[in-house]
Amino acid sequence: MSKIICSPGEYIQGKGEMKRLADYYESADRKGLFLVKGAYMIVDSFFSTEQYKKQITESFQKKNITFSFNVFGGECCMKEIEKHKNNMDKYDMVIGIGGGKTLDTAKAVSFYAHMPVMIVPTAASSDAPCSRLAVIYKEDGTFEKYLPLRSNPDMVIMDTEVIAKAPVRFLVAGIGDALATCYEAEACEQSGIVTMAGGQSTRAAIALSQLCREILFEDGLKAKIAVEENVSSKAVENRPFEEIVMLISFCKSLGLPTTFKDLNLSDVRDEALMSAAQASCDKDDTMGNMPFTVTPEDVFAAMKTANRLASFVPQMY
Structure with missing residues (x-):
């Protein structure tokens, strides 16, 4: 019996990836997909009013790449799929931006139109964006069928700034x-x-x-806290969780401050925290000694995440 592993053609994750979608469209062309027409985007209805639409627009306009935003109708049904498929003549790539049904619609349109697809989730609620399957529903929302696809998506782009703004659930x-x-x-x-x-x-x-x-x-817990605080954190430098817990517990046992409350800053505003973060990253400060680039946004996220994390940890003695 053969052993088989399947995965997306390319998986990209990082902060600010939404503004680089045009770059990834071009990179698909360099990989032999011969893309010259442009990108047909199927987006969630809420997304069209977000700041990311402006970022994407500027990205594609800067490179003179044709594109269009097309709002998802709300149900991944054959009528919706056919509607988008019939509009694909002027384009050669489908880009799905949004939640599960929007992304499944993009994958199905790609399947029936025989075109590559780029998947851009706006939440990290499942591994479905990477799968070679689309779930098709009837127009009334009841299940109709599973649609096995020829392959996994050509690209999956995860913008962690977008993911951090999705509901924690x-x-x-x-x-x-x-x-x-x-x-x-x-x-x-x-x-x-x-x-x-x-x-x-x-x-x-x-x-x-x-x-x-x-x-x-x-x-996992550090990431949940970061999202609850509406920040995209590096999970507190990606230090081992046991080390972080031990450090916080030890500091609490000594009476060292580990939370905003300990510093008499229970009501500190985000604006004040960001000002402190910006000051810590001043070119004349010592933040430049770090072995990686640190931005004020990184410091802000670390402070918010560490404060919440410390509230879960008891003192050592």
Whole structure:
């Protein structure tokens, strides 16, 4: 029996990726997709009023690439898919921006139009954006069928600034979904079942799922706190969770301040925190000694996340 692993053609994650979508469209062309017409974007209705629309517009206009925003109708049904497919004549790539049904619609349009697709989730609620499957519903919202696709998306772009602004419940759902993946993968390996990829699980897939579980145990709570504070954090320098807990607990035992409240700053405003963050990153300050670039936004996010995290940790003695 063959062993098969499937994944998106390219997965990109980072801050500010939304303003680089035109760059990724061009890079797809350099990879042999021969894109020359432009990008057809299917976006959630709420997205059209967001600041990101301006960023995307400037990105494509700067490179003189044709593009259009097309609002998702609300249901991933064949009528909606056909509507967008019939408008694809002037374009050669589908870009889906939004939640699950919007992204599934983009994948289905790509499938029926035989064109590449770029997926841009606005929440990290599941691993569905990376899958080679679209869920099709009837117009009344009831389930109709699963649509197996020829391949996983050509590109998946995760802008962590956008993800951080989504409701916390979406991130928590995504953490739960990702956590289950490890146990699902191990079960598939042990049973030798043929997966949706058409073969048995590979050791690489198992290793990735186990690494995913380790990262969730290490950074899941820190990430949740960062999103609750509406910031995109590096999970407090990605230090081991046990080390962070031990450090906070030790400081509390000594009576060292670990929260804004300890500093008599319970009511401190975000504007004041940002001013302090900007001052700490002044070119004449010592922040330049760090082994990586630190921005005021990074410092602001770290302060907010550390403050919340400390509220969960008891003192050592």
